[in-house]
Amino acid sequence: MTDRWERSKAALNAALEQEPSKRERFIERLCRSDPELLAEVRSLLDAFDDAYLEVPVAKLTGHEKPPPRMIGRYRVLERIGKGGMGEVFRVADPEGKIFALKRLPRELVTEEGLSRFKREAVAASSLEHRNIVRFIELVEHEGRPHIVMEYLEGRTLKYYLKDEKPLDMDNVFAVSIQLAEGLESAHAKGIVHRDLKPGNIFVTSNGSLKLLDFGIAKLVDAVSGTDVTKLERITRTGQILGTAEYMAPEQALGEVIDARADVFSFGCVLYQMLTGRSPFAGENVLEKFGAIMNSDPESLRQLVPSAPEPLAFLAESCLKKNANDRPQTMTNVLSELRKARGVQLLSAGPRVLT
Known part of the structure; x- marks a missing residue:
C-alpha cells in the first residue's frame, strides 16, 4: 500500500510540473502500462481543485463541445482550467492583451448557479487591491455569464504545500502578511471570502500573492457582521459552501457567518504553512x-x-472554535503578524516563493 501510494504521489508530482493543458497526455504516457495507477493519478489531479490555472482540464467527450472561438469581443486561445464553479479560458482582446475568462459549466446553468456566478462578479468588481486578482468586466454570451479578469502566471500555494513540507519562516511571513492585507481590504468592503484555502491563494511568477475566487463570497452589512438582520444569504437553507478542512465551525453548521470565519480559515492556512499539514485532517x-x-x-x-x-x-x-475568542478582524491579525515579524510591512509588500 505504501509503495503504491509512493508511486501515485510521484506520478502526481511529475504531472503537476507540466503545463495544465498537457497533463492528461503526460499521465497517459507515464501510466500506459498500469490502468489502475492512471485512474488513481487522474483522481488525484481532479481532487487538486485549484479553481484557477492549476485545475486539470477535463477530457473532452462527445457530449461536450469545444470552446467557442469568440466570447463577446474576446478571442479564445485555450481552455486552461475547469473547477466546480467554472471553466477558465485564456483569451485575448482586440488589442491582443491577454486575460483569463471564467464561465459556468453548462450543467450548472441554473437559476441558483447564475445567481452565485453573478454575485461573484459583483464581489470581484468592488475589490481593487494588489493582493486580489483584478476584475475586468462581466460579459454575456449565448445566455451564459462570463467574468474577465487579469491573467496570472505562477502556482497556487497548494502546489508549494503538496509534499506536506512546511515553508521556511521568511516565506510564511511573506505569504501570511500579503494574504491578510488582501482579506483586510475585502472585509473593509463588507465581503467575506468563505472558501479561503491554499488552492485559492496564487503566487505569481514575480512572487506577488493574489487571492482568487470570490465565487462564494458573501456580501455582509458590516465588517463585524453583528447586524445580521440585513444579511442576504446566497445559499439554500442547510446548504454549506466552502472546503471542509478550512471551514470555521459556524460555517460548517450552516450558520450566518462574518469576517471571523475568514480569520479561522486564515489560521488553518497559517498552521499548514508552518507544519506542512492541515490542523484538521x-x-x-x-x-x-x-x-x-x-x-x-x-x-x-x-x-x-x-x-x-x-x-x-x-x-x-x-x-478558536468560538468566533468571539478569535482576533475579531484581519486588521488585528495584521497587527500581530507585524509584531511577530519584528519589522514594519514594506508598502510594496514582500516577495514570495519565486
Whole structure:
C-alpha cells in the first residue's frame, strides 16, 4: 500500500510540473502500462481543485463541445482550467492583451448557479487591491455569464504545500502578511471570502500573492457582521459552501457567518504553512467536520519549536472554535503578524516563493 501510494504521489508530482493543458497526455504516457495507477493519478489531479490555472482540464467527450472561438469581443486561445464553479479560458482582446475568462459549466446553468456566478462578479468588481486578482468586466454570451479578469502566471500555494513540507519562516511571513492585507481590504468592503484555502491563494511568477475566487463570497452589512438582520444569504437553507478542512465551525453548521470565519480559515492556512499539514485532517468530509467541531489541533510549539512564539500564538488564536475568542478582524491579525515579524510591512509588500 505504501509503495503504491509512493508511486501515485510521484506520478502526481511529475504531472503537476507540466503545463495544465498537457497533463492528461503526460499521465497517459507515464501510466500506459498500469490502468489502475492512471485512474488513481487522474483522481488525484481532479481532487487538486485549484479553481484557477492549476485545475486539470477535463477530457473532452462527445457530449461536450469545444470552446467557442469568440466570447463577446474576446478571442479564445485555450481552455486552461475547469473547477466546480467554472471553466477558465485564456483569451485575448482586440488589442491582443491577454486575460483569463471564467464561465459556468453548462450543467450548472441554473437559476441558483447564475445567481452565485453573478454575485461573484459583483464581489470581484468592488475589490481593487494588489493582493486580489483584478476584475475586468462581466460579459454575456449565448445566455451564459462570463467574468474577465487579469491573467496570472505562477502556482497556487497548494502546489508549494503538496509534499506536506512546511515553508521556511521568511516565506510564511511573506505569504501570511500579503494574504491578510488582501482579506483586510475585502472585509473593509463588507465581503467575506468563505472558501479561503491554499488552492485559492496564487503566487505569481514575480512572487506577488493574489487571492482568487470570490465565487462564494458573501456580501455582509458590516465588517463585524453583528447586524445580521440585513444579511442576504446566497445559499439554500442547510446548504454549506466552502472546503471542509478550512471551514470555521459556524460555517460548517450552516450558520450566518462574518469576517471571523475568514480569520479561522486564515489560521488553518497559517498552521499548514508552518507544519506542512492541515490542523484538521480526516479521511472524509465527516471526519474533517468532526475534527473542526470537536478537536484541537496539535500544539504548534511542539510541532515547530523554532516558530516565533507570537506567531504560533496568533495561529492558534485564529483557530478558536468560538468566533468571539478569535482576533475579531484581519486588521488585528495584521497587527500581530507585524509584531511577530519584528519589522514594519514594506508598502510594496514582500516577495514570495519565486
